[in-house]
Amino acid sequence: MIWDWQYAFEILPRLLKVAHVTITATLGAFVVAMILGLVLAFARRSTNRLLSGVTYFVVEFIRSTPPFVQLFFLFFVMPQFGITMGALMTGILGLGIHYSTFLSEVYRAGIDSVDKGQWEAATALNFTSRQKWVHIILPQAIRPIIPVMGNYLITLFKETPMLLGITVVEMLSQAQIIGSQSFRYTEPITMVGIFFLILSYGASLLVKRIELRMDINRR
């Protein structure tokens, strides 16, 4: 039999021991992406042409280069300029920055989807610019883009194994290490696959719930 249950149970603790690395990297990077993405979306919409133009260039540049190259650059090149961070921290920042460029475009679409009349009504009630964004526009802009953001979360989650490139050992790289020690790859790799499946599916269910919860037409 190809599948050895006893072996599988033996290595399970070693795999789960690094599960938190995968989860921390995913959630950390996504939080960075959500915040930075919003900042980029605002900068892109700025009436200041220089700011808007530079942002456009930066977004296109980051979007068009592989995240692996960016991670590599952050981890191995930045220290030469005196900027040193832990491997996991670098991974969180690197993936976060990469995905922020995608999320900024998603935000932009969400913001553009809010009816112009909402801005006008908010002006007529004399809300300040900040209040308009926080209380009127963003709550309406986020709702339709939740499914798309959920997709990016899951894609990001599945790309965390690339952090091996900067020495972060998460689940898939742990599985490879285990495999190389015992020459049995089927069990660890399969188990990691199932782990990803369970968490991805769980996340998509969660996104669905949030989506329904925020759907004003169902209230």
Add this chain to the structure above:
Amino acid sequence: MSNIQSTERPHTEAPIEGKDPIVRFKNISKSFGDLQVLNGVDFDLYPGERVAIIGPSGSGKTTMARLLMTLEEPTDGFIEVDGRQLWHKEVNGNFKKADEKHLHEVRGDIGMVFQHFHLFPHMTVLKNLMEAPIKVKGMSKAKAREEALAMLEKVGMAGFADQYPARLSGGQQQRVAIARALVMHPKVMLFDEPTSALDPETVGEVLEVIKEIAKDREMAMLLITHEMSFARDIADRIAFFDEGKIQEEGPPSQLLNEPKTERLGEFLHRFGIDGKGHNV
């Protein structure tokens, strides 16, 4: 055949004598690119006064309200609100373009009801009314809630406080939108074709609410409307807009019964009112 002169005009004459205008348009022009929408408009509105603005589509009447609400910026001219410049700041005797801070200060005197209501869809009816008093005026939640409920009562929507706007009919949404503007207690209220987007059967309920508010005379009202009989019933003065200018203005009886300009005569005719104030 009925005479346009209504017997049910409920109000006293406009109490404008000896008062300074609350809104003053001085030689206001507005173009969108090559299109000149307003062409040197002079117009005064007095405290507590109710003025209806009529005229064909595209004549610039909506633009006038939008300039006053600071949704559009005039190309030329001055607007005063309660003695203060709206779009300009006076610095050492010179007029400078107003910044957002200045606009924020002055526009608090103005409220607006839109053709398409523009209620906030992510908030309940009650929250729609409470948000601005709390956030903009710094009112306490309890007080804002109390005022909001009282205002909903006034527009006959008290039973819908916890509903979301999407569940309401157009007429109901517009009544909520009116209440939302009223809780800010503006000195001037703009109604931009408040019934044009409504199903015919809900127009009446909204007009009733506006009439009810008009009785209070707490604020000046500028009503852009196509409802001629409503304008006649409610307005102290009607201004007829065409080609970016006020062509004619006066009390409803005079303006509707004895139009001086051919244009107004033609316009009224299209609404089934002949040159002598008779329905045809």
